Each structure stands twice: as structure tokens, then as C-alpha cells.
Amino acid sequence: MAADPSPAPTSLSFPRSTFAKLTPGPFLHAHLKQNPPIRPSGRTLTQFREQQITTGSLTHSHGSAVVRLGDTTVVCSVQGEILKAADIPSPPDESADNEDLLETLGLLVPNIELSTGCSPAHLPGNPPSTLAQSLSWKVRTLLYGSEIVNPEDLQIMFTAPKIDEEDDAPVPEVKAYWTLYLDIMFISLDGNPFDAAWLAVMAALRTTRLPRASWDADREAVVCSPALEHYAHLTLHTTPVTATFAVFSTANPLKQRSEAESWVLTDPDTSEEEVCREALTVTVDGKRVLGIDKAGGRVIGMEAVEECVKLTFARWKEVSTILP
Amino acid sequence: MPLDTSTYSLARLRLDGRRAHELRRLSAQLHTQAAADGSAYFEQGNTKVICTVAGPSESKRRGGANSSEQNQDATVEVEVNFAGFSGTDRRKRARGDKRTAELAHTISSAFTSTLLLHLYPHSTITLTLHILSQSGSLLATCLNASTLALIDAGIPMLAPLAAVTVATTAAYADNEEEADVLLDVNEQEEVELPFLTIAGTGEGEGVRVLVLESRVQMGRLEGMIAVGLEGVRRVRGVLDGIVREHGERVLEGKVG
Numbered sequence: 001m002a003a004d005p006s007p008a009p010t011s012l013s014f015p016r017s018t019f020a021k022l023t024p025g026p027f028l029h030a031h032l033k034q035n036p037p038i039r040p041s042g043r044t045l046t047q048f049r050e051q052q053i054t055t056g057s058l059t060h061s062h063g064s065a066v067v068r069l070g071d072t073t074v075v076c077s078v079q080g081e082i083l084k085a086a087d088i089p090s091p092p093d094e095s096a097d098n099e100d101l102l103e104t105l106g107l108l109v110p111n112i113e114l115s116t117g118c119s120p121a122h123l124p125g126n127p128p129s130t131l132a133q134s135l136s137w138k139v140r141t142l143l144y145g146s147e148i149v150n151p152e153d154l155q156i157m158f159t160a161p162k163i164d165e166e167d168d169a170p171v172p173e174v175k176a177y178w179t180l181y182l183d184i185m186f187i188s189l190d191g192n193p194f195d196a197a198w199l200a201v202m203a204a205l206r207t208t209r210l211p212r213a214s215w216d217a218d219r220e221a222v223v224c225s226p227a228l229e230h231y232a233h234l235t236l237h238t239t240p241v242t243a244t245f246a247v248f249s250t251a252n253p254l255k256q257r258s259e260a261e262s263w264v265l266t267d268p269d270t271s272e273e274e275v276c277r278e279a280l281t282v283t284v285d286g287k288r289v290l291g292i293d294k295a296g297g298r299v300i301g302m303e304a305v306e307e308c309v310k311l312t313f314a315r316w317k318e319v320s321t322i323l324p
Numbered sequence: 325m326p327l328d329t330s331t332y333s334l335a336r337l338r339l340d341g342r343r344a345h346e347l348r349r350l351s352a353q354l355h356t357q358a359a360a361d362g363s364a365y366f367e368q369g370n371t372k373v374i375c376t377v378a379g380p381s382e383s384k385r386r387g388g389a390n391s392s393e394q395n396q397d398a399t400v401e402v403e404v405n406f407a408g409f410s411g412t413d414r415r416k417r418a419r420g421d422k423r424t425a426e427l428a429h430t431i432s433s434a435f436t437s438t439l440l441l442h443l444y445p446h447s448t449i450t451l452t453l454h455i456l457s458q459s460g461s462l463l464a465t466c467l468n469a470s471t472l473a474l475i476d477a478g479i480p481m482l483a484p485l486a487a488v489t490v491a492t493t494a495a496y497a498d499n500e501e502e503a504d505v506l507l508d509v510n511e512q513e514e515v516e517l518p519f520l521t522i523a524g525t526g527e528g529e530g531v532r533v534l535v536l537e538s539r540v541q542m543g544r545l546e547g548m549i550a551v552g553l554e555g556v557r558r559v560r561g562v563l564d565g566i567v568r569e570h571g572e573r574v575l576e577g578k579v580g
Binding site: 058059060061064071073075077079081111113116117118119120123124125181183185187188189190 | 357374378
């Protein structure tokens with residue numbers, strides 16, 4: 001029997017799944033109107049989906065993670081490659097700001113692959129969609145902006161040996177950099193791609209182990225030690241955690257604004273994303289807010305944003321203990 | 325040289341500790357993507373492949389002139405996608421890479437003769453393969469993954485296709501007569517030894533797919549094919565087990 005938000009002209013009764021397909025908006029509204037409000041998947045308004053993180057499954061990568069957030073599955077692989085300082089066309093200034101060094105040299109390269117058949121909207125064989133490109137950009141901005149990796153951790157230094165006693169102490173110079181390529185591939189998508197992608201990036205970076213690299217002056221090349229004991233974890237300086245919220249609203253240009261009801265749904269899945277016109281993503285680390293991203297919509301106000309930020313801090317506590 | 329180490333000549337153990345006729349660990353999951361008509365994730369050792377099936381769906385081409393007498397059967401289109409992290413070097417393959425096109429064509433023709441395509445006239449069945457990790461036996465793994473995905477999609481076929489690779493140690497054996505046939509070749513062995521990929525239904529002696537790209541002595545070939553067919557039978561047994569287990573779980577209502 002269908003729950004009817006408005007009296008139907010004919011007495012038809014649909015099974016649940018048909019109702020969900022025919023009128024997804026009223027279907028979600030019928031669930032949210034209950035007291036307490038509940039979502040079709042059975043979650044509460046502020047409940048995240050169950051997540052599963054598996055690391056180290058890819059053999060050829062320096063770090064990898066497979067993350068499942070409900071039915072959204074994402075694989076992230078981190079591969080390090082050497083960039084010789086001599087190959088950089090316009091080397092940065094000695095006094096260049098550390099913050100910009102990473103970005104100028106492009107040492108962190110994320111790429112999101114959505115056209116894998118992960119959902120009917122993302123069929124394989126197509127060039128990257130707007131969503132894929134904007135997700136790649138968001139991940140990139142967060143990687144550089146959160147200063148999770150310092151350029152010093154990626155530098156390969158070399159100190160020339162002292163030849164004469166009278167010479168000054170040799171200055172260590174940067175001979176090469178590690179460039180980290182982060183390939184994020186969606187295996188299945190059921191809403192909230194950004195949170196899943198970022199969780200995979202964090203898990204992969206935390207378990208990335210790079211070999212010990214040194215500059216060989218005779219060969220003029222970087223040599224890596226193959227010994228497993230010499231592989232070292234990356235030093236991560238922050239632990240950004242993201243949370244995405246969608247807003248479902250019954251606001252209608254034909255109705256009074258005061259009559260509209262709205263609910264903020266945490267970690268939306270595809271069926272909820274399709275009927276929500278407004279979304280908000282908050283990124284926090286510890287006690288700092290690293291970013292808030294909201295594009296469009298007119299329902300969320302000050303209190304709702306603050307509430308979402310509080311929820312994200314709570315999420316941070318939960319996730320930072322789960323991350324490997 | 326994978327077999328130069330003393331472990332092989334003395335103890336007959338390969339680099340990864342297997343004997344000549346041992347398969348690597350095969351594991352799979354069906355219906356990994358709810359959005360696709362059929363999907364499967366297949367692992368053969370460290371070679372990992374995801375296959376999704378879309379179809380049968382309406383063909384894009386509208387054969388107005390040639391629809392009546394000409395071939396009306398469905399077509400099988402295959403697309404192979406190498407993930408950047410699949411090989412030791414991070415390399416994005418160009419779209420029109422010939423090697424990839426050849427792989428896709430081999431898989432497509434293998435299934436064109438196996439699937440009952442006359443049941444779906446004027447439609448297209450699209451197979452998309454995502455290679456997550458390459459560690460030898462790529463074509464065989466792709467064929468096995470595609471079989472499972474097609475079974476998950478419910479597309480009828482004459483018999484499931486199982487594939488395996490075999491190599492011969494003839495060039496490196498002390499005594500030519502003692503050359504061994506190795507089953508299920510991994511990366512390092514593929515580079516050094518002549519190997520072939522063979523696929524069949526696992527019943528009888530029929531060979532559905534045979535790809536040999538290296539030089540082998542005539543006398544070795546029969547032995548390799550014989551061991552290959554035995555390997556195909558065992559892989560077919562493994563695939564059957566995987567499908568049955570998935571079926572049991574579906575019946576118990578644990579899978580959607």
C-alpha cells in the first residue's frame with residue numbers, strides 16, 4: 001500500500017518500488033514527514049552510510065585503497081614517479097613560498113575516472129563528464145589547500161662530498177622530486193561521489209610507502225633502494241575529512257515561502273540526490289574548518305550551516321579513528 | 325630468467341612457489357555493480373579485471389537496406405580499459421591502441437560464436453572490461469571475467485568459456501626431453517618463455533580460442549595444448565563453483 005501525501009483521484013495502490021519510481025519527490029517527502037523523520041533507506045537524517053576501507057590491494061601501486069560507502073565503491077591508487085630538478089623548465093625561486101611550491105611543480109596529480117559504467121548516467125567510452133572534471137578539481141584543491149603533504153617530504157636531496165678542508169660546508173640541494181599520481185576510479189556510484197573519493201584518497205595516502213631514493217652523482221640519476229625495509233610512509237600533516245549534505249525542500253514558486261518545509265539529509269544516495277536541488281559539502285580537520293562548498297539553492301540558512309559543520313566535526317572524530 | 329634459479333632445476337618450483345601444473349588463486353564476485361545488466365570481478369593471482377555487460381540493447385545502426393536477408397543476429401562489442409595503475413609504469417593507453425583493439429577483437433569473436441545471438445536480432449551486447457592490475461595471463465582473465473559477467477546478465481550461451489595460459493620451458497631445460505609445460509603463466513614467465521592462451525568450454529576437446537604469439541617448436545605444441553585443455557577443464561570447474569555459490573546466495577535473498 002502506498003502512503004499518499006495527497007488524495008489520489010482514483011483508488012490505485014502501488015507497491016513501494018513503483019511509487020518510488022513514479023514520483024520520487026512525494027515518496028521521499030512521505031518518509032520525511034514521519035515523526036521522527038526517516039529516509040527510504042532506513043537511515044536517520046544525520047546518519048552516514050556504513051563504510052568499509054580496504055588498503056594495499058593493488059600490487060603495482062605504492063599505496064591503494066578500496067572504499068565502500070553504502071553502494072558507492074571507489075578505488076584509489078597512489079603511484080610515485082620521479083621528476084628530476086633538471087627537467088623542470090622554469091625552476092622555482094630559492095625563496096619561493098613552500099605553499100606554492102607543490103602547486104607550481106604539480107607534485108600531486110589527482111584524476112577521477114567516472115565513465116566506468118558505475119551508474120546508468122556514466123556509461124563507459126565517453127570523455128570525462130562535467131561532474132568528473134569538477135570532482136577532480138575539488139580533490140586537487142583540497143589536496144593543495146589542506147597542506148597535507150609538505151614539499152620537503154617529496155624532495156630528494158643530495159649533499160656533495162667535501163673535497164678540500166678549506167671549502168665551505170657543502171649545501172644540500174634538491175636534485176629531484178617525487179610526483180604522486182592519484183588515480184581514483186569509481187566501480188559503482190550510489191550518490192555522494194566526493195566523500196567516497198576523498199576517503200579513498202586519505203586511506204591510500206596513509207598507507208603509501210615510497211622507496212628510499214637517492215641521487216647518484218656518477219650516473220646523474222635517481223636511484224631507489226629495492227629493499228623493503230627502506231620503504232617509508234609518507235608524512236601527512238593534516239587529516240581533512242569531508243561530509244556532504246543534500247537539502248530536500250517542498251518549496252514551490254506557487255506556494256508561500258513560509259509554507260515550505262525542508263530537511264537536511266546527510267550522505268545522500270542517488271535517489272535522494274535526484275530530488276534535492278541544493279547540496280553542501282563541509283571539510284574539517286581537527287578543530288579547523290578547511291572549506292565549505294555550496295552552490296545554489298536558497299533554503300539553507302545560518303543555523304543549518306552551523307549544524308552541518310557540527311555534524312562534520314563529529315564525523316571527523318569518527319573517521320580519524322577508522323582511517324588506517 | 326624466471327627458471328634459472330636453482331629452485332626450478334632442483335625442486336621444480338616456479339618463482340612464486342607453484343609447481344608446473346598448479347593454477348594461481350582464482351576468485352570472483354558476481355553482480356558487483358547494481359547499475360549494469362551484468363557485472364563480475366575476477367582475479368587470477370594478481371591479475372584483476374572487472375567486466376560489465378550492457379544489453380542486449382537496441383542497435384545504433386538501422387539497417388534499412390540490408391536487414392532482410394543479411395545477418396540479423398545481435399553483435400557483441402567489447403571495450404577494454406586499462407587503469408593507469410594497472411602496470412608497473414603508470415601509463416595512460418591511447419584510445420586507438422592497436423594492442424588493445426586486438427584484445428577486444430579476440431574477445432568479441434570468442435563470444436560471438438558462443439552466445440545465442442539469434443535470440444536478440446538487431447541488438448548490441450556491450451562488454452566493458454576494466455583492467456585493474458596486470459600480472460600475466462591477461463587475455464585468459466578477461467575471457468573468464470566476461471563469461472561470469474554474461475552469466476550474471478542472463479544472456480544465454482552454448483556453454484561457459486573458460487581460458488588459461490600455458491608456457492613451455494623447452495628452450496631452458498637441461499634435457500630437451502624433460503621440458504615442462506607450465507600452467508597459468510605470470511608476468512615474469514610471460515616475458516621469457518613462449519606461451520599461448522587457450523580457451524574452451526571445459527567439456528570435450530573443442531578449442532574455442534587459441535592465441536600464440538611466440539616461437540615454439542612443432543613438437544611442443546601438442547603437449548602444450550593438451551595441458552592447456554586440462555587447465556581449461558579445471559578453470560571451468562572453478563567458474564561453475566563461483567556461479568553456483570552466487571546462485572545460492574541470491575536464493576537466500578542476501579544479494580539484491
